[in-house]
Amino acid sequence: MDRRDFMKQVLLWSAGISTSIPSFRIGSGLLAAEKEPPVVSHARGKNYYELVGRVLEPLGGIGKFVKTGEHVVIKPNMAWDRNPDQAANTHPLVVKAIVEHSLEAGAQKIMVFDRTCNEQRRCYVNSGIQEAMESIKDKRLAYYHPDTRKFIPVNIERGKAVNRLEIYKDALEADTYINVPVAKHHSLSKLTLGLKNSMGVLGGNRGNMHHNLGQKLADLATVIRPKLTLIDATRILLRNGPQGGDLDDVRIIDTLVASADPVACDAFATTLFDMQPDEIPSTVAAYKMGLGEMHLANMQIIQA
C-alpha cells in the first residue's frame, strides 16, 4: 500500500463512516474475511544484523516494504537515558541493521528519530543508537532530534478516546514507516510494544495519553500505520519498566518479531513474556477497531 492508496482508503473509510447508519460496525471479521491471515515471523540468533535479514524473509524481505526512491521513517524506541544492556531502548545493532537493509533496498532518504522522555541528547547517546547511526556513512541517512516547529495537529477521525493529536510531520509524510520498538514491561500498558512506541511521534502533553491509554494507543494507530513492525526482543525487560536500570530485570532471548500487521506483531510478542494478547489493552482495542489480528490462531506464525 503506498501513500496514495492509503489516503484513498482513509477517505473511503471516512466516507463509509459518514454515510452509514450510526452504529458503524465494520468489524475485524469482515477485514479478516477479505485478507489472508497475517504473517508473523520470529527468529532467534546472536548476530543481530543477520537476524534482521532472516526474520524479514518470510514476509518477503525488506524489498517488500522499502521501494527504491522512497522516504522511510525508522522509529526506534530511544526514549530513556539507559544503555543497551538495560533493555529500555531498541538495541542499536537492530536499528543499524534495519537502516542498512533499507538503504540497500534503495531508500532515497531514511529518517531516524524519537521524542524522548529523558533529556534528548543523553538518550540518543546512551542508547548507543547515535553511535550506531554515525557508523553508517551514508548521506541518505538522517538521524536528528525532533524540531518543535514540526508537530502538526491531526484530527483522529476514528478516535474513540482522543480526537486530536500533534504528530511529527516526517512521520506523517513518509512513504514507508517502520516501527522498531523494544519489547518491555510497562506498569500501565502491561507491556510496551509497537503501538506504544508510536507515542514517540507525538508532540504536546503526552501524559494525557495515559488516561485510557489502551484505547488512545489504538486511536493513534489509526493514523500512524507502519508498513512494517519489527519488535526487538533481543533482550527483554521484565520488571521496573519502561526504563528499568537493573540488569537482574533483563532477560536475554536474542529474538526478533516482525509483521506487516502491527496488532498481530504485538500480540505474538506478548507471548514472549508468558502473557496472552488479550491482557494488553492496546492490542484488544486496536483489534476491535479492525486495525489488525490479535488471535494467535488466526495468524501464520513462522519461525525463520
Added chain:
Amino acid sequence: MKTKGMQLRYWRRLSQILCFVLFLFLFIKTDYSGSNELPYAVNILFRVDPFLAAAVSLGSKALVVLMWPSLIFIGLSVIFGRFFCGWICPMGSLLDGVHRFIPQVRAGNTNRFRSFKFYLLLFLLIGAFFGLPAAGYFDPFSILVRGLALSVYPALNVLTTSFFTFTYQEMPAWVNMVTEPLYASLKETILPFQQNHHDLALVSFFILLTIFALERLERRFFCRSTCPVGAFYAIVARFSLMRGKGGTKCGKCRNCMNVCRMGAIDEERHISPLDCNLCMDCIVMCPGNKISFGFQQKEVRKPAFMLSRRTFLGSLMLGTALPFFLGTRTMAKRPDPFLIRPPGALPETEFLSRCVRCGECMKVCIGNGLQPSFLDAGIEGLFSPRLSARTGYCEYNCTLCGQVCPTGALAELTLAQKHVTKIGNVFFDKNRCLPYAKGIPCIVCEEHCPTPDKAIQFREAQVLNSKGETVWVMQPYLVDERCIGCGICEAKCPLPGASAVRVTSAGESRNPENALPVQSQLY
C-alpha cells in the same frame, strides 16, 4: 618609544578580544557535550578570581583548593599591577567595547566614588567571615555569567527561534532553502540546544544592564568605584613592581588625564597603580613621550588609598554586625521546605558561604531544573541554585552541576554517589492525583521514576470515579528509602498547573536534622 607604546596598546586589545572570545566559548561549552564529563574547565574565570577565593575561604574557614589558580593572578599582579582589569577581564572588555555607544553625561574624571570599592570589599570579606555571603552580588563575573545564562542567552534563543519559526511557517520554499540551513548551523554552533526558562531572568538582566548604564557617569565606572575584584587587585597593585611614570613638568596638556579610562592620572600627572589597568593609551597620547612603564621607577610616589577612617570602621562594623541579624529570622529556625538544593550541595550554611551565585550550575543543568532562589533562602541566598521541579527535573545520570561549581559548594559527585544522594522526598497530593481524586488511570510518575527499583510504586485499588462507576486504578505511593528527590515525577505529572506530586527537602542527605521520621515499608 611611540611605536613601542602603540604596539603594546594593540597587544592589549588583542588580549582583550582573545580573552573575551575564550570566555564566550567556555560559556557556550558549559553544556552537555555527548558525555557526562565536561572536556573544558568552563568555570576557570571564577577560579582565577582572588576576591572570590578570599571571600569563599573566609566564609568556609578553609582554603578552597579548587580556587588555587587565583594565586597565579595575585602573583602576576605583584609584578604588573591591575593588568587583569585592562587585559583580561571580560566585563572590562565588554565595557570598553560599548564605550563609544554610551556617551558620558559629564566630561572629565571626578573619581568621586573611587574609595567605595574598598569599603565594599572590606564589608564583603568581613561579612563572608561572619556569615553573610554576599560576594556574588558584586563580583563582576557572577553578574556577567548570571546575566548571560539566565536571561541574555535564553533570550537570544527566543529571538532566533521566533524568527526562524516565522520564516518556516510563513515564507515560501525558496526562502527556507536559505533560512533552514542557516538556523541549523546556528543551532550547531552558538545557540543553546534547548530553550531554557529561568526565574529572575529579568532581574539578572537589569543588574547586568545597570553596570552598562553606570558608564554614563564615568568611563569604567563599575571598575573604578564598585568592583571588589578591582579593589582586591588595587591593594596588591599598591606594591606592584612595574608601574607607570607620568610626565611631571609637562605644561598644560592633559591628554593623558583625559584619555585614561580609569581616571588613574592626577593633576601632577602621577599615575596611580591603584587604578591604572595598563591599557597603554596614555603612552600613545602623550605628545612629549614622557610616559613610560618600567620596573626601576623609584621616584614614583606610592599612592594612598584615600579612605576615611570613619567609613572604614563603619564598613567593618556593618560587616561584623549584620550577619548576626540573619539568625533572627524564622528561616533560621524553619527553612523553606521547598528549597531543594542540587545534588552534592554542602549543608546549607556552608553551601551558602561557598556559593558565589555564578549561575554556572543553572547554565549547565540539562533538565532546566536549577533556578535562582529569590528570597526563599533569605537575602543571603538570592540567586543561589534550587531545584524547581515543575519547570525541570534533575536528570538521573547527570553530574554536571557538581563539575562546573568553581568553589565546591556543590561537591563533584561520581555517578554512583549521585544515584544515592537524596536531595528531597516527594509527597502525593491525593486531592489532585487523578487515580485518587477522580478514579482516572494515570501513573505517569511511576513510569518516569528513574531508580532501578522504582521509588514510586502503586497499589491497585477499587474506587468510584466521577461518574459513579466502580473502577480499578493504580494508585501511586512512595518508598522513601529509594526516592532521591530528582523531581522528574513533579515535572512530568500531566495535571495542568500545579503537580499532584511535589518534592520537598525532607530527608535530604546533607541535613540529618531533616531526616524523615518513619521508614516506610514495601507492601
